[in-house]
Structures are given as structure tokens and as C-alpha cells.
Amino acid sequence: MGIIEKIKEIEAEMARTQKNKATEYHLGQLKAKIAKLRTQLLEPPKGSSGGGDGFEVTKFGHGRVSLIGFPSVGKSTLLTLLTGTHSEAASYEFTTLTCIPGIIHYNDTKIQLLDLPGIIEGASEGKGRGRQVIAVAKSSDIVLMVLDASKSEGHRQILTKELEAVGLRLNKRPPQIYFKKKKTGGISFNSTMPLTHVDEKLCYQILHEYKIHNAEILFREDATVDDFIDVIEGNRKYMKCVYVYNKIDVVGIDDVDRLSRQPNSVVISCNLKLNLDRLLARMWDEMGLVRVYTKPQGQQPDFGDPVVLSAETDEGGRGRFKSHSDAPARISDRQKKAPLKQ
Ligand SMILES: Nc1nc2c(ncn2[C@@H]2O[C@H](COP(=O)(O)OP(=O)(O)OP(=O)(O)O)[C@@H](O)[C@H]2O)c(=O)[nH]1
Ligand SMILES: [K+]
């Protein structure tokens, strides 16, 4: 049985199992089993060099933003509008088949925007080019999830689930759980507050599932079993995501109003060039970039060429800054065919 079939089987078992105190431990174990299988799914197949099918684009500029969405929601139209790089747009699905980079010049910085093929439900399990697309999303600093304002609102949840299945966590911060594997000494389990979602026994069972018998664990918040599994897996990526509802020109004002009130959302129309400045401002804010203008002694500061830093938060939620070198635009040979204008 393949990994995907195994995942499906466990998901079916979870769906059949009633949620109550008695089944809580079993369900936790099943969740850990799925998490382990999903991690296996992410490993490159044995014997391959790990990727390499035309989706990798060299990083450029002070940050990278990916456009993720169902087919024909207007990702390419948006890339063309924001960057001036032409990316083919058409009314049929899967117009874009590769990764097309463009550059946004904003606030004296250069942001690399990546147009990508549309993804569909099942992408994380390899439907379409879903896995490759999501891998590129994972390599970016933030995601713009482009949604069609006139289509089902369920699309937002479906795509979020697909991204979560490969270890992306959108608009969440890392769980406040200290976890350290040890060589000996058994499991030490502590918390700084009463826990309402997990208990010691459940955590032991999950550790058992991972064959971890020596570790130090400290819950610093009332975290869930999913949070705990995320911490054990250790390969999660916490990213900001802005939900971009495009095509508001074809829906009524009530819908526009409602969508604009969804969390982390911006409503736009590429056709009418509506609200694009708001989108850029929001994207910029979420990237957390900071510009530092250096002033050589005895001279005026250079206001055209800042040093750009990005704020990062570590496990303890403390902020620090990472500097960005504005790397030259080197695109791998494979990507030279793709249009890239500055
Ligand atoms: N009404 C309306 N149509 C739009 C808007 N933006 C894009 N479109 C149309 O939507 C269709 C799909 O646009 P694309 O840019 O190709 O969409 P995509 O998401 O890149 O599609 P794939 O590459 O196939 O995944 C085209 O016919 C566009 O003209 C908009 O704001 N309003
Ligand atoms: K299209």
C-alpha cells in the first residue's frame, strides 16, 4: 500500500471514531501516524537528487512572495499588473504551467513575486503539479492566496488544508512548547499552566509513536495535540498569508463588503485595477521588512539605497533582525526561458 493510501485509511478510521474522552488517546495516536506519513511523503524519492523540474527560481531581492490559488482566479493577470513581467493569462484553466518570476518595486525595495500554476484539492498528495507548487510556496516569505470572489468560499479552507498538509502553518505562531530529545533520563513533562487539550498520558503515547523515550517537555501555553505533533516533527514553516479576493467587479457590493471583513483579506479587481495599492501596502506590512538608511560620516544619507532587514521571531516569540543582501538577478539556466524583466 502506498503512503497516500495509508493516509486515506487512517483518515477514514478517524472519521469513523467518535470523539470523546475514551477515544482521545487513540485519535491522538492516529494524528501522529498521519503526520509521520506526510513527512515521508515530503522526502524526495530514493535515488533522485531531490527535485529539479523547472520550478526552482533563484531568489532575488529583499523578499519572495508566492501567488497560490485555484486555476483561473487571476494570478497571472495580477503578476503582470504588479510587476510588468508578462505572464500569459486566459479564460481556460491551467494556462500557467511553470513558475514565472517578476519584481515589485515598492518602498525602495525589490520584492520577488512568483506566479505559479493553479492548484486543486489533492495538490498536497501530488494532484496536478501541486507538490512542486507548494514547495515553491514554502520557499517564500509570505503567500498571497488568490481567490475568486465569485466562487465558493470553501476554496479558502480547501487550499489552507492543502498547504497545512505539507507542513505550512498560515498566520499562526509556533506553539509555545519547549521540546528537547535526550539520550537518557526518560521523559520529563511539565507545564506552566493547566492543560485542557492534552494530558501527560496522551503526550507519552504520541512520543511512543515517534519512538522517543527520553525527552524534556515544557508546555508554556494550553496547546493542542496538533501543536505538540508540530513541535515533534520540527519541520513546520510558519508563514504569513494574505487572502486576496480578486474579480470583485463581478459580484455585488454586499459580497465585497463581507469578503473584505474576512481575517487577513484584501479585495481587488485586476480588471478594474481596484485596490491594488492597498494590496501592496498589506503585503509589505506582512513581510515585516525594515529599511535602514546608512549615513556616511559627513555626508547626507543615501535615501535611494537602504539596507533592508526582516524581522524574525524565534521560538520564544522574541524578535530579531536578519539582513538581506540584494542578490543579483541570477536565474538558473532552466529558467532562462521564462520571461524575466526588471
Ligand atoms: N472579471 C474579472 N476577470 C478577471 C480579473 N482578473 C483576471 N480575470 C480573468 O480571469 C481569467 C483567468 O485569469 P488568469 O490570470 O489566467 O488566471 P490564473 O489564476 O493565472 O489561471 P491559471 O494559470 O490557469 O491557474 C482571464 O480570463 C482573466 O482575464 C478580474 O479582476 N475580473
Ligand atoms: K487561466
Ligand SMILES: [Mg+2]
Ligand atoms: Mg496563470
